[in-house]
Structure formats: C-alpha cells, structure tokens
Amino acid sequence: MLRIAFLVLLLCAGAGFAQEKPTLRWGMDETGGAPYVYDNQTRGFEVELAQYLAEQLGRTSVPISGDWSKLPELLRNGELDIVLNGYEYSEQFRDCASVPYYIYRLGLVVHRDSAIRDWADLRAQPGQPKKTVLVLQGSAAQRYLENRYGDDINLRMSDDVASAFDLVANRQNADATVQDNPAVAYYQQADASQRLRTAGAARAPGLYVILTRPADRELRQQIDAAIRKGIREGTLLRIYEKYGLATPDQDWLLFLTGRDWPPPPGAFPAWETIPTPEEVGTSVGSLGPSRAIDWSQVLGKLLSGAGMTIFLAVTSFPLAVLLGLLLAIARVYGPRWLAGLAAIYVEVIRGTPLLLQLFFLFYLLPRLLGSIVTVSIPPELAGILGLAINYAAYEAENYRAGLLAIPRGQMEAALALGMTRRTAIRRIVVPQAVRIVLPPVTNDFIALFKDTSVCSVILITELTRQYNVLYNNHRDQIIVLAALTALLYLAMSYPQALFAQWLDRKFARGEGGTR
Amino acid sequence: MIRVTDIVKAFDGHRILDGVSLEVKQGEVTALVGPSGGGKSTLLRCINGLETFTSGRITVGSITLMGGVPHAEPLLVELRRTIGMVFQQFHLFPHMTALENVMSGPRFALGLSRQECEPAARKLLDRVGLSHKYDAKPANLSGGQQQRVAIARSLAVKPTAILFDEPTSALDPKMAVEVLSVMRDLAHDGQTMIVVTHDMDLAREAHIVHVMEAGRIARSGPPAECLI
Known part of the structure; x- marks a missing residue:
C-alpha cells in the first residue's frame, strides 16, 4: 500500500516537473549537419543557440530531426515549434521569420x-x-x-x-x-x-533566420527578443567563436536586428540582382526578381526531368532483362556452381535496397578500386547500371518462373530432333518463357520507371528531384507542382500499361492452348 | 540396326527395366505391348538417350550407349539424328506454325537455312495430308493434325528409325485413324519403326511384337503368335 502511494507520488512529481517547463521543439536535419547540429544533437552552434533560446524562454530544448527541405511542412503540421537549421531569409518567409541570428x-x-x-x-x-x-x-x-x-x-x-x-x-x-x-x-x-x-x-551574403508558424506571434516576439539580447550581450558571438564561425559579417547583426523586422518588401534587394565584380560592365540580362513563378520555365524544367526519367528507364531496363534472362538460364539449366552463384546474386540484390546499391556503385566502388585503377563512374552511368543490376534480380525470378512453366516435353522434343541442349534452350524454351512472363515483366518496367527517382541520391536530376527543387523555391505552389509532377508520371506510365495490354493480347492469341 | 543388350534400369531399388534384350532390323516395324508400368516407354526413352540406364548397352548403327555412365552430349546428338521420336502428347512447339515446327529440326539441329529446308518441309506436310495447314499454330489444330505434324517434324531430319511412344493414346478413334494411316504409309515405304502401343489393331500390323511385363520381355514373335 505504502509502495503504491509512493509510486503515485513519484508519478505526480514527474508530471508536475514536466508541466513546469514547456518544451521548445526545434526542427533540424542531422544528416551531414556539422557544424550546425552533430554528434547526436549534442554539439553544433545551432544546438547551443537552441539551448540559449530555450533558457531565455523558460523552456526545455528538444531537437526533432526531419528531412531538411521538409522542415517547414513539419512546422506547419504542428510537429515542431520552430525550424532552426540554416534557413536563409527570403520574401517567402516574411510572415514567419525571426530576426536573423547569423550572416x-x-x-x-x-x-x-x-x-x-x-x-x-x-x-x-x-x-x-x-x-x-x-x-x-x-x-x-x-x-x-x-x-x-x-x-x-x-x-x-x-x-x-x-x-x-x-x-x-x-x-x-x-x-x-x-x-x-x-x-x-x-x-x-x-x-x-x-x-x-x-x-x-x-x-x-544571406541571413539565417528561425521559422515559426505565422500565427505564433507571441513566440516569434519572444525569440526575437532573445536573439537581440544574445547579440547585444555577445552570447551568440561567443557561440560562433567556439566553432570558428565568428566572421566579420557578424558585426552587421547588431545593426540589422536593431531595425524594424521584417524589412519592408524590397528593402533587401535579393543578391541575384546585384552584379558581382566579374559581372560589372557585362550585361546580365536575366537578373530580375527571382521569386515570381514562371510557369513556362517550371514546365520546361519538369519536362527535362521527365526526359531524364525516360532515358534512365529505357536504357537500364533492356540491360536488366538481358542479365535477368541469363541469370535465370544459369539457375535452371546451368551447372550447380553457376546456378548457386546466380541464386546468391538474386538473393543479395533482392535483399538490399536499391538506394544502398546506387550509393555503393557511385560513391564507394570507385574508391575501393582507386588503389588499383582510377575509375570515375559518371552519375548517369552509375544510375543505369544500378537500376539494371537491381532489376536483373527481379527479372531473373520472372524468367525462372517462365522457364520452369514450360513443359518438360518441349525440351525432350527438341532434343529428340537432334538439337543440342543449348540450341533447345535458345530456340524452343526461352522464346516460350519470354512470352509467358510478359505481363510481370512489363509490370516491372512500370515499377522501374518510378524507381528511377532513387537516382536523385547520386546527383541525377530526374523528375522527382526536379519537383523537389522547384518546390523548395516556390513553397506556395506545392499543390500545383505536386499535381503537375504526378500527372507527368501518369502520362508516361499509362501508355506503357496500354502497350503491355496490347502485347499481352497479341501473344495470347493463337499461342496458348495445347502444348 | 538397333541392338539392346541386357539393359537394366533401377530406380529407388525398383527395377523398371530388368534385363531387356532385343534387336530391330532395318525396315522392320516392331511393336512393344503389355500392361502399363511394364517398362515399354522407359525402354523407348533409353534407346534415344532421354533417359540413362544402370547397366547393359544399346547399339544404334555405329553408336553405343553404355549403362551406368552419363552419356556425352555429342554422342547423344549423333544418336538422335539417327533416331527420331514421336510422343503421346505430340509436344509441338506452340510458338511456331506447323511449317516452322517441321523445319525446326533441319534448321536448328542440322543448321540449314529456311530456304534450304522449306520445300522439303512443305512436301512432308503434304505427305501427312496437311497441305492446307502450313501456317496454322498448334493451338488451332486438332489432336490428329498435331500428331501428323509431329510425325512430319521427326521425318524432316531423315532419321533411319523412328520411335513412337503411344502415338494414338491421346486421340479419339476418328483422329487415331488419320495417324494410323500415315504410319501405315511409312511402314509400306520401309521405314524402321518401334511403336509402343495399347492398340492391338496397330500391333497386329507390326513385323514383330514384344510383350513386356514387369520390366522384362515376357514373349516375342510375329503378331499371330504373340497376340491372342
């Protein structure tokens, strides 16, 4: 009885303690986050800044990680209180940005x-x-x-x-x-x-600001006050010095934060509009205000992304089919050691993510080989090879199923005519197997088509990456951009589905029946 | 021309063929009859190397297969160009037309071009009564027509002997008649044949009959003596 009472007391105390200090959930992306946030969110100038702010606001600093470019969406959905991760001020953040904390x-x-x-x-x-x-x-x-x-x-x-x-x-x-x-x-x-x-x-130069929800006016004012105080008293500069980031530019912080914030529109001309030394005297025609969305340009970019998507798909898939077919033949008809190797290939490739395979091919393989020969695999080649190697494993399984579905009598009839095993496989069994597995194979082509988006991790700008880029620059148009992108994918994959149906009908006619 | 000497095929301790010997002479039609499971089909499949056997030997012309060892592929290829085979289930290639089926042996086994073998293939289809079905796919042919294409296909590589594995068992009587008449023509032309069959009428037309029971040849002789 006593023990239970003690437990209840303890729980109350715990709850009471938690209530006493509200949290300040700040969003960041730790991936490659040094010197902003690193070492398990324990180090970094933004970690210390967040701790300082939380302290000033009487809250507890709680770092929450998310994909960097998606942090504003997490903020909007209420998963975060603020975004504090090197977001630079621009007009699109006018109604939600704090005063700058770093230049x-x-x-x-x-x-x-x-x-x-x-x-x-x-x-x-x-x-x-x-x-x-x-x-x-x-x-x-x-x-x-x-x-x-x-x-x-x-x-x-x-x-x-x-x-x-x-x-x-x-x-x-x-x-x-x-x-x-x-x-x-x-x-x-x-x-x-x-x-x-x-x-x-x-x-x-640009200004790092903290993002809040537009409606959180009070929080924004508290943060502004805390940043101004930290700049006046030198707390922020001491943090920056600790990380070797106290550049002379920071002297302007006092000046900038002493003024009205946010600045009136156009008060900060975007640096795109200011010529650099090398450009003085030359005509730089396109340097208008960059934020206004230019739909023909956007569409052009999406279409070029779609072009890359198509290129990757139509180059990698034939390779995948060829390699897959060879693997399947090796598994079904090859000597035991070869069948074993093919089985290992299939299981290893199917059992590891495409993302990792692309990373290995593009980042690690050239380095592993670096001691023997200097190789540099261009991103597009790595993408094509990676997709081909990956999908070959799936196609191998398709074709294996196809080969096994061909009645044994077909092989025997071919052998009885005096064909070698090799000829019988090539002329009699494989052509039939290829027809049987046409539906799953065309299905895989549509899947590969969409999997090309993974290639964005190896610096290839295909449709999905292009969409991400555009949406980062035009966050207010996210719905239109997303719809456009989805429409493009659909416009590309639906004809494939029709083509697959046509192929299927063509080969189903007069081909099935008795064997 | 074909000599089978004391062959044994044991599988899982069970003797499917238990010391079979027989001889087939050039131009002779041999029928293998007897109850199911007696080893008739297995013997046929051993003769053209689709199955191996445990001991004994099979000699076809100058080629000899030995029991207990896997057969080398070049030997098998040579053997099968000497002996053709017709299956109960026809096993036509469904992705090819009737004509392409007949040409498949000359083209893919003998390495002839399409032009070289097409006239002969057409003649073979004419001979089995299918001059109107050159371009039909197997799925669009009746069972009897399919089996006749299969016979033409095996003839196309000009084998010295043809093995028939229950050629009419999958056919209704009417279609069987078409196939039987083709076989009768072949026999009349002096084609060496070994026919596994349950059809006593067919067996009666053979020169010699072997009755197989439990992996052995129970009795042999002319049809009049062997078949009651």
Whole structure:
C-alpha cells in the first residue's frame, strides 16, 4: 500500500516537473549537419543557440530531426515549434521569420590541385568540358549558381553536405562545391589530409533566420527578443567563436536586428540582382526578381526531368532483362556452381535496397578500386547500371518462373530432333518463357520507371528531384507542382500499361492452348 | 540396326527395366505391348538417350550407349539424328506454325537455312495430308493434325528409325485413324519403326511384337503368335 502511494507520488512529481517547463521543439536535419547540429544533437552552434533560446524562454530544448527541405511542412503540421537549421531569409518567409541570428556567405570549395582559382574560373572555357559543381538541393547556393552561371556549369544537386565535400576531396565526378561558410569551415578543418581549399572570397551574403508558424506571434516576439539580447550581450558571438564561425559579417547583426523586422518588401534587394565584380560592365540580362513563378520555365524544367526519367528507364531496363534472362538460364539449366552463384546474386540484390546499391556503385566502388585503377563512374552511368543490376534480380525470378512453366516435353522434343541442349534452350524454351512472363515483366518496367527517382541520391536530376527543387523555391505552389509532377508520371506510365495490354493480347492469341 | 543388350534400369531399388534384350532390323516395324508400368516407354526413352540406364548397352548403327555412365552430349546428338521420336502428347512447339515446327529440326539441329529446308518441309506436310495447314499454330489444330505434324517434324531430319511412344493414346478413334494411316504409309515405304502401343489393331500390323511385363520381355514373335 505504502509502495503504491509512493509510486503515485513519484508519478505526480514527474508530471508536475514536466508541466513546469514547456518544451521548445526545434526542427533540424542531422544528416551531414556539422557544424550546425552533430554528434547526436549534442554539439553544433545551432544546438547551443537552441539551448540559449530555450533558457531565455523558460523552456526545455528538444531537437526533432526531419528531412531538411521538409522542415517547414513539419512546422506547419504542428510537429515542431520552430525550424532552426540554416534557413536563409527570403520574401517567402516574411510572415514567419525571426530576426536573423547569423550572416553567412557562400564559399567555393575545390580540390587543392584544382585549376579553379576564383569564381570566374567556374565558367566554361572554350574547348574544355563544363565544370561540375555540387550544391545542396534547395539551397541558396543552388539558386545563386543557377542565376549567375546557368548553362555555363554542370550543376549537380545532392541531399547531403558531407558527400558533396567527399566527392570534391576525392575528385570524383565533381570539380567544386558551393556551400554556406559554416559548412565550408567545418569540412575544411575536418579534412585531415587537406585535400580541400577555398577558391576566391566567400560571396552572396544571406541571413539565417528561425521559422515559426505565422500565427505564433507571441513566440516569434519572444525569440526575437532573445536573439537581440544574445547579440547585444555577445552570447551568440561567443557561440560562433567556439566553432570558428565568428566572421566579420557578424558585426552587421547588431545593426540589422536593431531595425524594424521584417524589412519592408524590397528593402533587401535579393543578391541575384546585384552584379558581382566579374559581372560589372557585362550585361546580365536575366537578373530580375527571382521569386515570381514562371510557369513556362517550371514546365520546361519538369519536362527535362521527365526526359531524364525516360532515358534512365529505357536504357537500364533492356540491360536488366538481358542479365535477368541469363541469370535465370544459369539457375535452371546451368551447372550447380553457376546456378548457386546466380541464386546468391538474386538473393543479395533482392535483399538490399536499391538506394544502398546506387550509393555503393557511385560513391564507394570507385574508391575501393582507386588503389588499383582510377575509375570515375559518371552519375548517369552509375544510375543505369544500378537500376539494371537491381532489376536483373527481379527479372531473373520472372524468367525462372517462365522457364520452369514450360513443359518438360518441349525440351525432350527438341532434343529428340537432334538439337543440342543449348540450341533447345535458345530456340524452343526461352522464346516460350519470354512470352509467358510478359505481363510481370512489363509490370516491372512500370515499377522501374518510378524507381528511377532513387537516382536523385547520386546527383541525377530526374523528375522527382526536379519537383523537389522547384518546390523548395516556390513553397506556395506545392499543390500545383505536386499535381503537375504526378500527372507527368501518369502520362508516361499509362501508355506503357496500354502497350503491355496490347502485347499481352497479341501473344495470347493463337499461342496458348495445347502444348 | 538397333541392338539392346541386357539393359537394366533401377530406380529407388525398383527395377523398371530388368534385363531387356532385343534387336530391330532395318525396315522392320516392331511393336512393344503389355500392361502399363511394364517398362515399354522407359525402354523407348533409353534407346534415344532421354533417359540413362544402370547397366547393359544399346547399339544404334555405329553408336553405343553404355549403362551406368552419363552419356556425352555429342554422342547423344549423333544418336538422335539417327533416331527420331514421336510422343503421346505430340509436344509441338506452340510458338511456331506447323511449317516452322517441321523445319525446326533441319534448321536448328542440322543448321540449314529456311530456304534450304522449306520445300522439303512443305512436301512432308503434304505427305501427312496437311497441305492446307502450313501456317496454322498448334493451338488451332486438332489432336490428329498435331500428331501428323509431329510425325512430319521427326521425318524432316531423315532419321533411319523412328520411335513412337503411344502415338494414338491421346486421340479419339476418328483422329487415331488419320495417324494410323500415315504410319501405315511409312511402314509400306520401309521405314524402321518401334511403336509402343495399347492398340492391338496397330500391333497386329507390326513385323514383330514384344510383350513386356514387369520390366522384362515376357514373349516375342510375329503378331499371330504373340497376340491372342
């Protein structure tokens, strides 16, 4: 009895304690998150900033992780109180942004042996291939490079900062990466063999702000007050110093946060509209305000993404079918050791995710082979091979089922005519098996078609990636963009379904019946 | 021309063939009869190498298959170009037309071109009474027609002997008649044949009959002596 009373007391105390201090749930993405958030959310300048803010607000800091580009959606759905993860101020966040807490710039990072000395060297030189530049999808760096360099560079998007630096450090399919200066500082110092260096001065300053829900006016005011206090008293700068991020730009924070916030529209001209030194004197025609959505451009981008999707599907699937058929033949008719190897292939490939296989092929394999031969697999080739290798395992199972479904008498009749086993397989059994498994195989083609979206992890911009990019720049149009993208996928896969039905009818006619 | 010497096929301790010996002469029609499970079909399948056997030997012309060892593929291919086979269930290739079925042996086993073997294939289909069905797929042919295509197909590689494994058992009597008349023509032309059958009328037309029971040849002789 006494024990139960004690327990109840303890529970009440616990509940009471929790109620005493409300939480401040702040959203972040820990993937490649240094120096913002890392070491299991225990380190990082934003971790300490969140702790400072929570303390000022009388709350407990609770980091919540999510996909970086989806954090505003998590905030809107009420999973988070604020987003605090290097989101830069722009007009689209006017009604929900706090005062800025950090002023960043974009740094250009290259391999130490690179010929790129400054930003101007990024431009394509006559007779030389375009420079491949990696950026974080949806980042300010992406918009900056698209606006400034356009088709002069080969812009590749990644979801992960760490792998971008990694590819540049290994000179693997990348000449440079453009990242916010905190990441540049961290990864340069973390690169023990000093393969990374910056080229030219950091440019295109921007403001990191905290995002809140537009309706949370009171919370926003409390946060603004806490940030202003932290800037006045030097608390924020001390945090930044600890991480080597106290750049001279931070001197402007006091000035910026001393003014009215948010600034009146147009008070901060977007940096896209300010010519850089290299552009002074040249005409940069397209430097208008970038936020207004240009639907013909959007549609053009989605269509080019769809084109890549089609390209990946129609190149990889024939390979998958061919390899799958060979594997199936090896399993059904091959000598025991070969059948065993084919079975292992099928099980290993089916049992591991396509995503990991693509990672292995693109990031790890060239490095493993690096000690023997220098190989660099371009992203599209890695994508095609990865999809082919993956789908071959599924096609192998389809064809195996098809081969096993052919009555034994077919093989015997062929052998009795004096054909070799090989000829009998090729001329008699395989053609029949291929027809039988036509429906599942065409079905797999439609599945592969949609699986091409996984290729976005290896820097390929296909339809899904293109949609993500566009939606990051035009969050207010998310529903239209999503509908357009879905419509494009449907427009591409529905004709395939019709084609599959037609094939099926064509071969079902006069082919079934007795065997 | 075909000599089977004391062959034994044991499977799971059960002797499916228990010391069978027989000889088939050129131009002779041999019938294998007897109750089901007596080993008739198995013997036939051993003769053209679709099945191996435990001991004994089979000699076809200059080719010899030995019991107890797997047969080498080149040997089997050579054997099967000498001996054709017609199956109870026809086993036509469903993805090919009647004409393509007949040409499949010459083209894929002998390596002839389509042009080289098409005239002969047409003639063979004419011979089995199917000159109007060159381009029909097997699914669109009756059982009797399918079996006649199968016979034409086995003839196309010009074998010296043909093995028939219950060629009329899957057919109704009317269709069986079509097939029997084709076989009768072949016999008349001096084609060497071994026919496994339950059809006593067919067996009666053979030169020699072997009655098989429990894996052995119970008795042999001309039909008049063997069949009651």
